[in-house]
Amino acid sequence: MNSPLSSEAARRRTFAVIAHPDAGKSTLTEALALHAHVIAEAGAVHGKAGRKATVSDWMEMEKDRGISIASSALQFEYAPEGHQGEPYMINLVDTPGHADFSEDTYRVLTAVDAAVMLIDGAKGLEPQTLKLFRVCKARGLPIVTVVNKWDRPGKSPLELVDEIVTEIGLQPTPLYWPVGEAGDFRGLAKLSDEGEPQEYIHFIRTAGGSTIAPEEHFTPEQALDKEADAWETATEETELLAADGAVHDQELFLDCTTSPMIFASAMLNFGVHQILDTLCELAPAPGARSGDQAAVAASQSAMDNGREPGDEFSGVVFKVQAGMDKKHRDSLAFMRVVSGEFERGMQVTHAQSGRSFSTKYALTVFGRTRSTVETAYPGDIVGLVNAGSLAPGDTIYTGKKVQFPPMPQFAPEHFRTLRAKSLGKYKQFRKALEQLDSEGVVQVLKNDTRGDAAPVMAAVGPMQFEVMQARMDNEYNVETIAEPVPYSVARRTNAETAPELAKQRGVEIFTRTDGELIALFGDKWRLQFIQKEHPEFFLEALVAD
Numbered sequence: 001m002n003s004p005l006s007s008e009a010a011r012r013r014t015f016a017v018i019a020h021p022d023a024g025k026s027t028l029t030e031a032l033a034l035h036a037h038v039i040a041e042a043g044a045v046h047g048k049a050g051r052k053a054t055v056s057d058w059m060e061m062e063k064d065r066g067i068s069i070a071s072s073a074l075q076f077e078y079a080p081e082g083h084q085g086e087p088y089m090i091n092l093v094d095t096p097g098h099a100d101f102s103e104d105t106y107r108v109l110t111a112v113d114a115a116v117m118l119i120d121g122a123k124g125l126e127p128q129t130l131k132l133f134r135v136c137k138a139r140g141l142p143i144v145t146v147v148n149k150w151d152r153p154g155k156s157p158l159e160l161v162d163e164i165v166t167e168i169g170l171q172p173t174p175l176y177w178p179v180g181e182a183g184d185f186r187g188l189a190k191l192s193d194e195g196e197p198q199e200y201i202h203f204i205r206t207a208g209g210s211t212i213a214p215e216e217h218f219t220p221e222q223a224l225d226k227e228a229d230a231w232e233t234a235t236e237e238t239e240l241l242a243a244d245g246a247v248h249d250q251e252l253f254l255d256c257t258t259s260p261m262i263f264a265s266a267m268l269n270f271g272v273h274q275i276l277d278t279l280c281e282l283a284p285a286p287g288a289r290s291g292d293q294a295a296v297a298a299s300q301s302a303m304d305n306g307r308e309p310g311d312e313f314s315g316v317v318f319k320v321q322a323g324m325d326k327k328h329r330d331s332l333a334f335m336r337v338v339s340g341e342f343e344r345g346m347q348v349t350h351a352q353s354g355r356s357f358s359t360k361y362a363l364t365v366f367g368r369t370r371s372t373v374e375t376a377y378p379g380d381i382v383g384l385v386n387a388g389s390l391a392p393g394d395t396i397y398t399g400k401k402v403q404f405p406p407m408p409q410f411a412p413e414h415f416r417t418l419r420a421k422s423l424g425k426y427k428q429f430r431k432a433l434e435q436l437d438s439e440g441v442v443q444v445l446k447n448d449t450r451g452d453a454a455p456v457m458a459a460v461g462p463m464q465f466e467v468m469q470a471r472m473d474n475e476y477n478v479e480t481i482a483e484p485v486p487y488s489v490a491r492r493t494n495a496e497t498a499p500e501l502a503k504q505r506g507v508e509i510f511t512r513t514d515g516e517l518i519a520l521f522g523d524k525w526r527l528q529f530i531q532k533e534h535p536e537f538f539l540e541a542l543v544a545d
Helices: 004-010 025-035 060-065 099-109 127-138 157-168 220-227 229-243 250-254 272-282 293-304 423-439 463-476 524-533
Strands: 012-019 072-078 088-094 114-120 143-148 171-179 187-191 197-203 215-218 258-263 314-322 331-339 347-350 356-358 362-366 369-372 381-385 395-397 414-420 443-446 456-459 480-484 489-493 507-512 517-521
Touching (some): 012 127, 012 272, 025 072, 025 114, 025 272, 072 362, 072 381, 088 272, 114 127, 127 143, 127 157, 143 272, 157 171, 157 229, 197 220, 314 423, 414 423, 423 443, 517 524
Parallel strands (some): 012 114, 114 143, 171 258
Antiparallel strands (some): 187 197, 314 395, 347 356, 414 456, 443 456, 489 517, 507 517
């Protein structure tokens, strides 16, 4: 008989929505919440006049530009039609929609069990899509492929399948195939286990796509009468794919060899609950993470205490965020429950410092909306308020010590000095800098020459500087000036190499907040010259695992 803990874990589905910018991630997030009846109307009112921001976008810059800059965690229950027993608990993490924030996306991917990869039906696989597919595959995350914007002109469905196979070696296995070409989205053919159309789902448009699109269901024979050539084309295409072996196999899906495929229009709410149904049915529930010594330690800790494996609580922080609500001058540490049951107020230990603290203020977060969480289970995302010195990658636990691997950092490619416009704001400037550095908004580099008043900011993309300056202004009332520095390459070095390296032309040595020594070079050719002249120097790339 299943224990309450294992039963709760079994009904969890924790996944991220990832894609290239403007593929429709936040719109899909809204649509998924709408179909779960969490919201009554989608937050994106389409068209230029009266456009709203999606509920998952809370930062002013996100609303102004219509893109997601910070990841956002949403939790809701969902029961597929005909489902028996308790509904599934969905933990959905929307990720940044711009390549400059790929480091934040990478952190999210350490906290989920599966990914929904959203592809624009007209553009196909784009650079950011390719990069994220590879990250998912490297991390062993099963991928559900969703071709979005099928209500607009685009590529043929077979062309998209071929592109995915050719570009990334992942075999799509369609579960729902479009009836009607791109731009003429009539509905979906639901495919059987053998890849044959077994039902036609016809969608009816609603005003602005802001409410759930009604569906009509037809047999294949009825579909042929209703849609004629469009149904025949869909049938022929799915027969070709089935003959080529492109049918779902759960083991191959979990092994990241194949990817269930669905066509949809998040804007019109077509195909959205089919995505949710697929995730509930096929995506893995939270489990021990293979290769993670901490997961093994968590189970062993439980057994040592005479409890069920996995009963001891452990969680990993994947994001820290402040300024989400101006009414609350606090920071939130987003923690993924890895094992055991989390209870609000429980005393936990911070693995990195060894300090103990109480989790009195624990929340679930839906956009700007906060709700107190009393209990949470493996797979759940919990926001811990003002939880001391928690940083991305930190572990908290009860019982025997557990410590998850540290969160890798991406190699920065852009550098700026940052200083307060007014000397009278120096105290607020330092406070803001410490907070935003702890969140990982940018990497902060300092040395004795420049001092604390004008540190160097290091970022993956230049928009990170804009975010940092906007948040300093909005949240700390500190106007800042960012100025370029003559560097474009960073390398990790050590105490033995640093003194001699600092004497080289076009090189400057800094200390990062985590204590690492970082050398900045004018360009890659300067780095190559120094490496050739001084092979004894310790210089290591700053690249995520």
